[in-house]
Amino acid sequence: MCREDDSTAVMCRAALLLIVLWWSSVVGCGPKPSALLKAGATHVPAKPYENRLFIKRSPEAVYSALLAVLDENAAMVSAADADRGLLAWCDRSGLFHPLTPDRPESTTYTSRTLGSLEPSRFHGVVYACARLRAHSGGTVFRLHATRRDERPWILAYSNGDYERYIFRCLTAQLDRMRRSDGQGGAGSRGRHYTSPSQTTPLEGATAGRGAAHPSGDATDYGGLYLRHLGDVRIPPTDRIRETGLHEVYPVAVDRFWSACLDVVWQYDAVAKLDRASRIVVFSHGTALPTEADSEADAARYCNALLVVLAESRGSSATDVYLAWLPPDSLVPTAIEPPSEEMVKNIAEAVKTDAHRITAAKVAGQFYGHLSTQLFWDERWLEKLQRRRTEEAAVTR
Amino acid sequence: MKIPYRKHSFSSRAVLSLLTVVAVLGSGCAGPASPRVDRETILQAEEAAVIQLGLIEAAAHRQAAVSIVAPRLKEMLQELVDELAYVADCPIPCRVRVVNSPVIHAFALPTGDIFIYAGMLDLVENRDQLAVVLGHEVAHIKHKDGLRKVRQMLNEQEKAAVTAALLGAVVGGAASGALGGILGGVVVDPLLTVAYHQYLVGISCNVAARLAASLPQQLVLDLMRQSIGRYSQATELRADRLSLEFASAAGYDPEAGVEVMQLVEEARDRALNQQTGSR
Numbered sequence: 001m002c003r004e005d006d007s008t009a010v011m012c013r014a015a016l017l018l019i020v021l022w023w024s025s026v027v028g029c030g031p032k033p034s035a036l037l038k039a040g041a042t043h044v045p046a047k048p049y050e051n052r053l054f055i056k057r058s059p060e061a062v063y064s065a066l067l068a069v070l071d072e073n074a075a076m077v078s079a080a081d082a083d084r085g086l087l088a089w090c091d092r093s094g095l096f097h098p099l100t101p102d103r104p105e106s107t108t109y110t111s112r113t114l115g116s117l118e119p120s121r122f123h124g125v126v127y128a129c130a131r132l133r134a135h136s137g138g139t140v141f142r143l144h145a146t147r148r149d150e151r152p153w154i155l156a157y158s159n160g161d162y163e164r165y166i167f168r169c170l171t172a173q174l175d176r177m178r179r180s181d182g183q184g185g186a187g188s189r190g191r192h193y194t195s196p197s198q199t200t201p202l203e204g205a206t207a208g209r210g211a212a213h214p215s216g217d218a219t220d221y222g223g224l225y226l227r228h229l230g231d232v233r234i235p236p237t238d239r240i241r242e243t244g245l246h247e248v249y250p251v252a253v254d255r256f257w258s259a260c261l262d263v264v265w266q267y268d269a270v271a272k273l274d275r276a277s278r279i280v281v282f283s284h285g286t287a288l289p290t291e292a293d294s295e296a297d298a299a300r301y302c303n304a305l306l307v308v309l310a311e312s313r314g315s316s317a318t319d320v321y322l323a324w325l326p327p328d329s330l331v332p333t334a335i336e337p338p339s340e341e342m343v344k345n346i347a348e349a350v351k352t353d354a355h356r357i358t359a360a361k362v363a364g365q366f367y368g369h370l371s372t373q374l375f376w377d378e379r380w381l382e383k384l385q386r387r388r389t390e391e392a393a394v395t396r
Numbered sequence: 397m398k399i400p401y402r403k404h405s406f407s408s409r410a411v412l413s414l415l416t417v418v419a420v421l422g423s424g425c426a427g428p429a430s431p432r433v434d435r436e437t438i439l440q441a442e443e444a445a446v447i448q449l450g451l452i453e454a455a456a457h458r459q460a461a462v463s464i465v466a467p468r469l470k471e472m473l474q475e476l477v478d479e480l481a482y483v484a485d486c487p488i489p490c491r492v493r494v495v496n497s498p499v500i501h502a503f504a505l506p507t508g509d510i511f512i513y514a515g516m517l518d519l520v521e522n523r524d525q526l527a528v529v530l531g532h533e534v535a536h537i538k539h540k541d542g543l544r545k546v547r548q549m550l551n552e553q554e555k556a557a558v559t560a561a562l563l564g565a566v567v568g569g570a571a572s573g574a575l576g577g578i579l580g581g582v583v584v585d586p587l588l589t590v591a592y593h594q595y596l597v598g599i600s601c602n603v604a605a606r607l608a609a610s611l612p613q614q615l616v617l618d619l620m621r622q623s624i625g626r627y628s629q630a631t632e633l634r635a636d637r638l639s640l641e642f643a644s645a646a647g648y649d650p651e652a653g654v655e656v657m658q659l660v661e662e663a664r665d666r667a668l669n670q671q672t673g674s675r
Contacts, residue, residue, distance in 0.1 A: 144459065267462075368498060369496045385472070385523060
């Protein structure tokens with residue numbers, strides 16, 4: 001009987017296996033696409049990317065809460081302007097998941113796992129910048145975050161996880177602050193933070209004003225990114241004035257500065273900022289061709305560090321100076337457009353002068369972005385509200 | 397003692413009967429059923445892949461491109477898009493984004509994201525013309541032209557291999573901002589000038605080069621080549637026609653469509669002249 005029981009059990013198992021095999025052959029050869037997507041897509045965005053959050057609190061409260069969040073996360077504040085609602089920082093890359101997968105051949109690649117967890121496989125630094133603006137009785141909080149490592153031509157965009165993490169922390173911190181305020185005192189977890197000074201404690205010994213500390217062997221910005229752009233210092237204003245491209249904008253300096261911050265917070269990194277002197281050092285890049293007569297795919301991403309100085313010229317004009325900080329010296333240098341000869345042999349020129357060419361291209365982009373940001377309302381607001389019939393009536 | 401024996405005996409008979417049924421059903425259904433189900437699986441996979449790629453594409457564009465920080469402008473444009481999407485009965489919510497770039501360009505993604513460039517806002521002269529431009533993008537979203545384009549691409553190439561690559565790309569997360577062409581990047585100008593074409597290539601490079609380093613090289617090349625591809629003429633003409641219908645239904649003057657075409661044509665001529673003059 002026992003033998004018969006065993007044989008029956010084996011038959012049952014075999015039958016079940018056959019049924020499963022048959023069923024799988026009927027319903028299709030592989031798993032369903034949704035299962036495929038879930039199974040493999042560890043860092044693929046599952047929901048729309050969002051970098052904007054509306055918070056029903058004042059910009060000052062949000063700013064203070066953000067500082068607290070950064071403090072708790074041991075992030076390094078690199079640039080801050082509390083009055084204008086800009087805060088830039090460097091963070092650990094463990095919380096950052098890139099939009100596209102990291103390349104396995106990189107030297108920084110490791111395939112370690114912690115049990116079932118797969119931590120971010122790259123070291124590197126997250127460069128983030130938040131822009132806060134008062135809107136509809138609250139604050140619009142915008143965040144831009146990218147990750148850099150020692151490879152200067154690599155820039156990773158976020159899949160949205162980092163932004164969501166900051167949003168969660170910020171919301172929780174604001175709740176703590178509200179509770180703390182309600183209890184009539186500031187607890188240690190809900191205390192209000194004030195804006196860091198020009199040289200934040202986290203910046204360490206490399207911060208300060210005066211001549212830049214060149215990193216010596218640097219021929220590109222890769223090392224700087226790994227060192228949190230700590231070698232970058234705010235250059236003296238007279239040096240920026242001497243070397244920088246000079247433009248006069250017919251707007252008050254406050255309006256210019258606000259528009260300038262509206263643009264640079266979206267760039268690759270805001271390295272340093274002096275709100276009193278209205279100087280901001282930022283990093284941005286562009287694609288450059290790498291071979292003559294190359295196809296579009298031969299382009300390579302290249303960075304440049306630029307510094308902007310805005311000075312008031314009366315009540316309705318601003319003097320603007322823009323200079324480039326080369327990677328080997330980090331001293332303000334004149335931005336020169338590439339010569340005709342360079343343009344003709346751009347791929348050759350890129351081999352020797354990539355950063356100089358990038359600086360010129362980024363400067364051009366910056367002026368374009370600034371112009372649109374400053375004057376969009378004059379350019380579009382009236383005409384985009386106007387109807388075609390009204391226009392015809394005016395013409396008649 | 398007997399009860400279990402009977403149970404097992406009953407089970408054995410039931411199993412044998414079931415196996416017989418399975419064998420009969422299997423011999424009759426497995427053959428013809430598999431191709432039908434496989435095709436559906438591929439279609440589902442394509443749609444899932446396109447949406448996923450659209451999410452990546454939208455995220456890449458939002459991070460790579462510089463936006464204009466102007467809530468009032470965005471509200472005004474969103475209001476217009478909402479009007480058009482309502483009259484179009486568009487099943488996907490549309491969100492408008494303003495890119496701070498001088499290129500005369502607008503495109504839509506299957507996710508419902510519409511990107512309009514500063515160059516296009518400079519070009520149009522009134523709200524009616526803007527309604528036609530945005531109506532064109534709403535039409536692409538409503539009719540899932542991005543998905544159609546992927547299917548067309550798959551039909552033109554080895555279907556299984558490309559599907560596998562597409563799925564692989566999505567599963568691995570390997571897609572780039574250069575996917576605009578596949579997913580519904582639309583250049584409103586029907587005839588790209590040399591200058592404009594080069595400019596677009598430059599932009600594609602710019603976005604792609606930022607992402608390229610983390611992608612398998614061949615995939616990047618393929619995607620970047622696709623990025624300057626566009627919809628078929630028939631698809632564009634249908635979107636043009638629908639844009640006039642949507643604009644008209646929303647209370648805007650469809651005559652503005654003709655004006656927009658003229659403005660684009662003039663801009664194209666200017667770019668061509670500049671290009672010729674610079675040589």
